[in-house]
Amino acid sequence: MHPVILQVTERILARSEKSRAIYLQRMEKARRKGPHRGALACGNLAHGFAACTAQEKTDLRSLTKANIGIISSYNDMLSAHQPYETYPAMIKQACAEVGSVAQFAGGVPAMCDGVTQGQPGMELSLLSRDIIAMSAAVGLSHNMFDGAMMLGICDKIVPGLLMAALSFGHLPFVFVPAGPMPSGIPNKEKARVRQLYAEGKVGKEELLDSEAKSYHAAGTCTFYGTANSNQLVVEMMGLHLPGSSFVNPGTELRDALTKAAARQVTRLTDLGANYTPIGQIVDVKAVVNGIVGLLATGGSTNHTMHLVAVARSAGFIVNWDDFEDLSKATPLLAKIYPNGEADVNHFHQAGGMSVLIRELLDAGLVHEDVHTVAGYGLRRYTQVPELQNGELVWVDGPAKSLDDKVISSVAAPFKSSGGVHVLSGNIGRGVIKTSSLRAGTDIVEAPAVVFSDQHELDAAFKAGKLDKDCVVVVRFQGPKACGMPELHKLTPPLGVLQDRGFKVALVTDGRMSGASGKVPAAIHVTPEAIEGGAIARIQDGDMVRVNAQTGELQVLVDAAEFNARPLATCDMSESYYGMGREIFGGLRTVLTGAEQGACSLFTTEEHLNG
Template sequence: MNSRIAEVTQRIIERSKETRKAYLDKIEAARRQGPHRGVLSCGNLAHGFAACGTADKADLRSMTKANVAIVSAYNDMLSAHQPYETYPAIIREAVKNVGSVAQFAGGVPAMCDGVTQGQTGMDLSLMSRDNIAQGAAIALSHNMFDSALMLGICDKIVPGLLMGALSFGHLPTVFVPAGPMPSGLPNKEKARVRQEFAEGKVGRDALLEAESQSYHSAGTCTFYGTANSNQLVVEMMGLHLPGSSFVNPGTELRDALTRAAAVRSTRITDLGDEYTPIGHIVDAKAIVNGLVGLLATGGSTNHTMHLIAVARAAGYIINWDDFSDISNAVPLLTRIYPNGSADINHFVAAGGMSLLIKQLLDAGLLHNDVKTICGEGLDFYTKEPMLKDGEVEWRDGPTESLDKEVLATVETPFKPDGGVSVLEGNLGRAVFKTSALPEPQCVIKAPAVVFEDQFDLDAAFKEGKLDKDCIVVVRFQGPSAIGMPELHRLTPPLGVLQDKGYKVALVTDGRMSGASGKVPAAIHVTPEAFKGGLLAKVEEGDIIELNTETGALSLLVDDEVLAAREAKPANIDHHHIGMGRELFGGMRAVLTGAEEGACSLFYTQEQA
């Protein structure tokens, strides 16, 4: 085992002894109640199966047949989630065929960041994760179920479902993906058209045509953003069936995998001898395996918050230093847009998850002494699914990459590290993603250009006010301020400035998403400006230094000058009203900082 990976794992275990013990005690107490239908009154149980057929009612009365909860993030608007429309019927039939019952337990909301990008609805995006966790908990709260199937893919949805499922950690839980859409317009071409639109070289008709050719059918968007990072991490943690993350929707193999996941959920309940609850699968080693997979592939920076919140839901405390140290130990093995020109389907063709996991296991970068929904260890996850007579079977995966421009080897990686750094200085702490940058390190010292709102940057860009070396500061974007919206719309104009030869970078207490690309960006700055962070005192023209070699995030202004300055007041009331945002004031008020997961679900009296 790689010594640094082992060291980080051990310190997470030591740091979390008390919280993990309390979590395990909680889920063991829930397990001891036995099949939960057995504790329901006759009236409770009658309500729970009133709509079932006669055979299902008999099975549920018996307390010997598994009842599987289906929790789904289906909706028609999200291309990734539209395929889930037909899954409940497929699951019910597959479960019935093995003598058990499946009930649709509840749906959860599912926002699309691609739709809300740059719109007022984006202010709800991050907070929707905690709402989804609560919705999943409500779905499972009826004490009717022996296991659960979680149907979700994108952005905040999988982390939310994970957190909700972990609150019922005594239940075996299988995550069921739906797969990416087939490849459309190459991501590199899409980025070119976006940039040309930002420069005014093409019109909206050309932009819409490019976007429509890229996002063109049911399935997950094919770039390597948060949605596909979610799928990879969940498989690395042993919560998907092996090789199921990136099989296209609408295919025979996809349906066969869904049936197999449904059947597997009946095999690992406490009614049999393979009891494997999610709270036992998601331990420190599984969390570290998820981090290794994320960093070895240049995955989404959103997980520097999501995985912290997920770990906390399982009783573990992790922080950005854990990310950084693992990143330093793990080579970058993939080039998937925005870290390269390939998409997720190209990654699958080059060798996919089975080869990635095999290489990381062989290099001692993954813990193999873990539990998964398929049993002990990750060796089974080096196999890939194939169809035989309409059903899925697993065969040995490839032993070498079929396209080393997309999936490299541990011996000759694209970069020697995973490309996530932690910057720290008088401005606070921030996450900095280097995996998509043209150079391995970033050193930039330039005057600040300060914005209170992301939308103000567009006007300044169009007026030429940013045509210079500068560090763009966008503040009052943090969790407690306005819910930490994604600021990905800033990438095209800043990319234009880069191409003009200017040295530019971004510093923000907001997010830049899983699609963070070639623009150097210190993101998730904490403490945020709204809660006393020094970002609130930055003035136009102040010199800021970003330096990944030294880890510096510094405002180069004398301490005496800063002490005499008044913090800029936040002008954010317009972000709190309209588009439902007024309903989330209570949640914003208790959100933790970015390094604590930007989470509202573990609020304690000590935080009050």
């Protein structure tokens, strides 16, 4: 094993010794109490199977056959989730064929940052992760289930489902992807049209036509944003069947994998000899493997919060220093848009997960000795699924990349370090995505232009006020301020300024899309402005340094003067009502900072440490 990977693994384990022990004790106690339906009174059990068929009732009364809960994020407005419509019937049939039962336990909300980008609803996006976790927990709370299948794919849905699953860590879970849509127009072309629209060189019809050619069918978007980062990370953690993350929806192979996942979860329950609960799978090595996979592919910065929250759900305390050290040790092995021109379909065709995992394993960059839903050992994930005479089998994946412009090797990586780094200084701590930065853009030192709203920036851009070297500061966008909306709307105008030859960077306590990265952006800055963070002291004209090479995030003002400045304030009332936002007021006030996962669940040391 690479010494840095071992060192970070060991320090997370040491830091989390007490909290992880308490988690495991709680899970063992839950196991002793059931998932067995024998713990239910007769009236409880009768309610639980009242709508079942006669055969299913007989099976559930016997207490010897597994009952699998299905939690789904299905809706037919969002392309990524529309394929899940047919999954419950497939899962029920597959479970019945092996003598088990499956019941639809509940649905969870699934919103799309792509639809809500720049809209009021975006302020509910990050908050929805914790709502999803709570919704899934309600669905699983009936003590009817011996295991469960999680059907989710996009930005906040998978982390929320994973947090819920870990709160039922005594049960086995298999996560079930739906796959990406077929490739549309190249993502680079889509970005080009967006910038032309920002410059006023094309109209809305041309923009909509371009977007519709990109987002054109059922399945996830094909760029490497948070949704596809979710799938990669979950497979790295051993929670998908091997090679299942990026198989397109509506194919025979996709359906065969869904049925196989249903059969597999029945084999992992406490009713048989291969009991493998998710609390055992998600150990410190699986958490580190997930982070390394993310960094090796230049994945979404949103996971600097999501994986922190997920780890805490399993009793592990992870911080940004862990990300930074792992990133320095992890080479960049994939070029998927926005890190390159390929999309996730091209990544899959180049060997995808099997090649990536083989490279990382052979270089000692991930832990092989882990439990997975497919059995013991991550080496199992160097195999790929295929149909042979109608039967699903796994065969050895390619020994090396089938397209070295998309997937490289540890011996000849695209970059020597991973795609995410930590910044710190007198402004606070933040993260920056470096995997898709152009050469010469990783250091920006320029005067600040300060905004408290992304729409203010858009107006200033259109008025020509940003045609200069500048560090754009957008504050009061953090978790407690307004739910930490994604600010991807800023990408086209800032990209235009960069293309005009100006040195430009962004500093914000908000988020940027998993699909962004062209413009250097210090994001997730904590403490946030509304909590008294130093970002609230920055004034127009202050020289600001964003240095991704050294990790500096500094305002170049005399320390005494800077610290004596009053904190700026902002009227946030417009963010506290409308589009349902008033309902989330209480939740917003208890969110932790970005480095603690921007989370309302598993947040306190008292909870973690008993």
